[in-house]
Amino acid sequence: MSERFYAGIDMGGTNTAIGIVDEEGNVVARCSISTCRYGNLKDYADALYEATEKLSEEIGGMEKISAVGIGAPNANRDGEIACCQNLPWEMPAPLAAVVRQRFGIPVAVDNDANASAAGEMIYGAARGMKNFITITLGTGVGSGIVCDGNIIRGHRGMGGELGHITVRRDNARSCTCGKDGCLEAYCSASAVARTAREWLAENPERESLLRSLPSESITSLDVYEAAMKGDSLSKEIFDFTGEILGEALADFMNISDPEAFVLFGGLARSGELLMEPVRDSFRRHLMPLWRRYETKILVSTLPGADAAILGAAALATRKNG
Amino acid sequence: MSERFYAGIDMGGTNTAIGIVDEEGNVVARCSISTCRYGNLKDYADALYEATEKLSEEIGGMEKISAVGIGAPNANRDGEIACCQNLPWEMPAPLAAVVRQRFGIPVAVDNDANASAAGEMIYGAARGMKNFITITLGTGVGSGIVCDGNIIRGHRGMGGELGHITVRRDNARSCTCGKDGCLEAYCSASAVARTAREWLAENPERESLLRSLPSESITSLDVYEAAMKGDSLSKEIFDFTGEILGEALADFMNISDPEAFVLFGGLARSGELLMEPVRDSFRRHLMPLWRRYETKILVSTLPGADAAILGAAALATRKNG
Numbered sequence: 001m002s003e004r005f006y007a008g009i010d011m012g013g014t015n016t017a018i019g020i021v022d023e024e025g026n027v028v029a030r031c032s033i034s035t036c037r038y039g040n041l042k043d044y045a046d047a048l049y050e051a052t053e054k055l056s057e058e059i060g061g062m063e064k065i066s067a068v069g070i071g072a073p074n075a076n077r078d079g080e081i082a083c084c085q086n087l088p089w090e091m092p093a094p095l096a097a098v099v100r101q102r103f104g105i106p107v108a109v110d111n112d113a114n115a116s117a118a119g120e121m122i123y124g125a126a127r128g129m130k131n132f133i134t135i136t137l138g139t140g141v142g143s144g145i146v147c148d149g150n151i152i153r154g155h156r157g158m159g160g161e162l163g164h165i166t167v168r169r170d171n172a173r174s175c176t177c178g179k180d181g182c183l184e185a186y187c188s189a190s191a192v193a194r195t196a197r198e199w200l201a202e203n204p205e206r207e208s209l210l211r212s213l214p215s216e217s218i219t220s221l222d223v224y225e226a227a228m229k230g231d232s233l234s235k236e237i238f239d240f241t242g243e244i245l246g247e248a249l250a251d252f253m254n255i256s257d258p259e260a261f262v263l264f265g266g267l268a269r270s271g272e273l274l275m276e277p278v279r280d281s282f283r284r285h286l287m288p289l290w291r292r293y294e295t296k297i298l299v300s301t302l303p304g305a306d307a308a309i310l311g312a313a314a315l316a317t318r319k320n321g
Numbered sequence: 322m323s324e325r326f327y328a329g330i331d332m333g334g335t336n337t338a339i340g341i342v343d344e345e346g347n348v349v350a351r352c353s354i355s356t357c358r359y360g361n362l363k364d365y366a367d368a369l370y371e372a373t374e375k376l377s378e379e380i381g382g383m384e385k386i387s388a389v390g391i392g393a394p395n396a397n398r399d400g401e402i403a404c405c406q407n408l409p410w411e412m413p414a415p416l417a418a419v420v421r422q423r424f425g426i427p428v429a430v431d432n433d434a435n436a437s438a439a440g441e442m443i444y445g446a447a448r449g450m451k452n453f454i455t456i457t458l459g460t461g462v463g464s465g466i467v468c469d470g471n472i473i474r475g476h477r478g479m480g481g482e483l484g485h486i487t488v489r490r491d492n493a494r495s496c497t498c499g500k501d502g503c504l505e506a507y508c509s510a511s512a513v514a515r516t517a518r519e520w521l522a523e524n525p526e527r528e529s530l531l532r533s534l535p536s537e538s539i540t541s542l543d544v545y546e547a548a549m550k551g552d553s554l555s556k557e558i559f560d561f562t563g564e565i566l567g568e569a570l571a572d573f574m575n576i577s578d579p580e581a582f583v584l585f586g587g588l589a590r591s592g593e594l595l596m597e598p599v600r601d602s603f604r605r606h607l608m609p610l611w612r613r614y615e616t617k618i619l620v621s622t623l624p625g626a627d628a629a630i631l632g633a634a635a636l637a638t639r640k641n642g
Contacts, residue, residue: 131476145576147473147480154468154578155452156614161575164608166568170491178609247487254482255466255576257475287485288499293477 002026005064007052007103008313010115011035011072011095013086018048019309020055020065025123027306029055036086041093045102052103067106068099069316071115071308077157079109108315112136112308113160114151116264117144118318119311125262125298132260133252134300135162135245137267140176141184147256163188167248187245189267192220195237208233224270238270239277246281249297253290260296264307268299275299326385328373328424329634331436332356332393332416334407339369340630341376341386346444348627350376357407362414366423373424388427389420390637392436392629398478400430429636433629434481435472437585438465439639440632446583446619453581454573455621456483456566458588461497462505468577483576484509488569508566510588513541516558529554545591559591560598567602570618574611581617585628589620596620 002022010017012035019030033051038044056062072095074082079096087093100107110118117134120126126134130149136142141163145152152160163184164177172181173194185191196210196218209226210218210233227234249261267274279297302310326349331338333356340351354372359365377383393416395403400417408414421428431439438455441447447455451470457463462484466473473481484505485498493502494515506512517531517539530547531539531554548555570582588595600618623631 131480147468147475148471150469150471152468152473152577155450155580156578158610159452159468159576159578164575165572166606169489169568179606182608247490251486254485255480256473257477257480259476285487285500287503289479 003064004066005056005059006313006316007055007065007068008309008311008316009048009068009070010112010308010312011070013073013084016048017309018051018055019306019313020052020059021310021313022059025310025313027309029058030306030309031055036088039088041089041095041098042102044089045098048099049102065105067108067316067319068103069115069118069312069314069319070095070099070107070109071112071312071315072109073112075109075111075157077153079107106316106319108319110151110315111157112311113142113144114153115308115311115315116142117146117151117160117311118314119302119307120144120262120264120300121146121149122314122317123310124302124307125300126260129259131256131258132262133162133256133258134262134264135249135268136265137188137245137263138265139188139190141182141188142265145256145258152256162248162252165248165251167244183244183248187241187248187267189220189265192223192237192241192267193218195240196223196234199233199237203233206233210234220267224273227273235273238273241267242274242277243281245274246278246283247285249278249282250285250287250290253286253295258295260298262298262300264300264302269304324385325387326377326380327634327637328376328386328389329630329632329637330369330389330391331433331629331633332391334394334405337369338630339372339376340627340634341373341380342631342634346631346634348630350379351627351630352376357409360409362410362416362419365410366419369420370423386426388429388637388640389424390436390439390633390635390640391416391420391428391430392433392633392636393430394433396430396432396478398474400428427637427640429640431472431636432478433632434463434465435474436632436636437463437628438467438472438481438632439635440623440628441465441583441585441621442467442470443635443638444631445623445628446621447581450580452577452579453583454483454577454579455583455585456570456589457586458509458566458584459586460509460511462503462509463586466577466579473577483569483573486569486572488565504565504569508562508569508588510541510586513544513558513562513588514539516561517544517555520554520558524554527554531555541588545594548594556594559594562588563595563598564602566595567599567604568606570599570603571606571608571611574607574616579616581619583619583621585621585623590625 019027080092096109143162145160168181173185175182175185209231340348401413417430464483466481489502494506496503496506530552
């Protein structure tokens with residue numbers, strides 16, 4: 001049995017998942033608490049401690065836990081949460097400092113995208129790599145750039161956000177960030193659903209299994225399932241999404257010369273439906289100089305349900321040699 | 322007088338400039354030797370040593386030099402030159418190792434773009450900054466990304482090359498790299514001349530001072546001089562170039578959250594002719610989230626003639642605590 005454990009805490013605006021992770025990356029115990037029911041940060045930290053202490057009975061007590069890692073929305077480089085609409089706490093909330101005080105052991109806090117990158121580096125598809133880029137294809141598009149083993153944060157801690165790189169300039173889609181043409185507006189899970197709605201509306205004569213669903217309720221999972229049943233419109237949506245993602249990844253080579261890209265999130269579980277057009281487009285859009293090197297495009301191997309806990313725990317391992 | 326000096330060596334395919342730099346960033350002695358006349362790397366290292374030894378008489382001898390920095394074309398992260406068409410040496414050439422052996426002191430080798438970034442950080446416009454991006458607007462577009470004080474190199478040492486990020490996808494210009502639509506194809510000094518040639522050909526009725534020059538010989542300096550004389554076509558060429566550069570810089574914010582961009586190279590000396598449209602476009606294309614922060618767009622303050630020597634010397638300072 002592992003002698004050293006980490007607490008990995010995935011803080012969401014509504015709920016917080018807590019896991020105890022051994023040195024091999026197994027989540028040996030897990031639970032969750034509410035995030036938003038606590039009126040202030042101190043009460044939340046107390047609740048975290050209480051829940052973790054209970055979990056730690058599985059491994060012989062709190063003294064077996066070396067460090068705490070927390071993946072939190074909008075966390076800045078000082079371990080503070082800059083803002084979170086769901087929480088009534090005073091902002092910025094000094095999460096790292098308050099949890100460190102309560103637990104009495106080292107605490108690492110980072111935003112979700114960077115935690116995800118740390119998880120891939122310590123436990124996942126990028127294990128042993130020092131240079132890679134993670135792309136999370138969820139509601140939005142998150143990313144983490146790891147260079148020489150360090151996660152790129154930048155001056156205000158807001159670096160490594162490739163979801164808002166412009167991929168289309170003419171007749172570009174508006175993005176939720178307020179800009180037009182962002183990668184997120186084309187290649188997130190929400191964007192796949194948006195493409196479906198747009199194409200169905202623009203091509204009223206075109207048959208599709210998706211027509212049996214109310215347009216506004218279509219999700220990327222619906223498009224995936226229709227494509228797997230042979231629906232040609234849905235397949236073309238994945239081709240379109242993969243084409244743009246492959247173009248973007250080819251460009252990202254020039255940023256940090258990664259050994260691999262690791263794709264994560266709901267849409268990344270679409271298998272070859274997405275990966276084939278991504279790889280094909282990546283190859284076609286690569287600068288010729290890069291073509292002599294192999295750059296891997298991998299799908300995350302972290303178990304979906306525990307990935308965020310493992311990412312948070314991976315942050316903790318870095319606090320502890 | 323400074324007690325510690327560095328040798329800064331700017332190796333070009335034809336000539337090599339050598340300078341001795343004090344701790345304040347003054348080039349106190351300089352000379353140059355031929356690069357390509359030496360049939361092998363060892364003879365070249367001997368010539369470097371001999372020339373540096375002679376220069377060191379100015380400061381009291383070789384023992385005053387703490388370390389050597391070399392900016393070299395296509396240098397990889399192991400201090401080797403991967404390839405250079407001008408040189409008859411066996412490739413890859415282990416430049417750092419051979420020079421270190423000859424000089425008997427620490428040697429740092431990096432490519433020109435990264436040396437330039439180091440120069441800005443130690444002696445130039447980015448002094449004291451830990452997060453910035455340098456963009457060199459010369460024959461091509463080079464760049465250096467500095468994050469938390471480290472220059473981004475990546476897996477094969479080829480990171481931080483933003484000149485080949487795609488900025489136009491529809492009807493895009495071909496770039497010398499073999500890809501289409503690169504920043505370099507629109508915003509390098511050569512690209513400014515190319516824009517002039519294209520626009521003159523496409524608008525035969527349009528008057529311009531540039532029409533007095535043979536089209537093929539037009540340089541970016543010609544366009545600059547015409548614009549300064551009030552030539553409207555030439556001004557529009559700078560507006561066009563600045564618009565695209567500003568778009569690109571706005572996107573680059575998302576990569577590494579820099580505190581500043583530092584523009585360098587011939588075209589960066591165009592003053593407000595270029596900087597005004599760059600800043601205007603940058604502001605318009607920024608993700609709204611970034612607008613609350615001030616990000617500086619600076620022009621390098623390093624003296625043009627010595628900038629490459631200072632960049633190389635800056636690499637050396639990092640070898641020496």
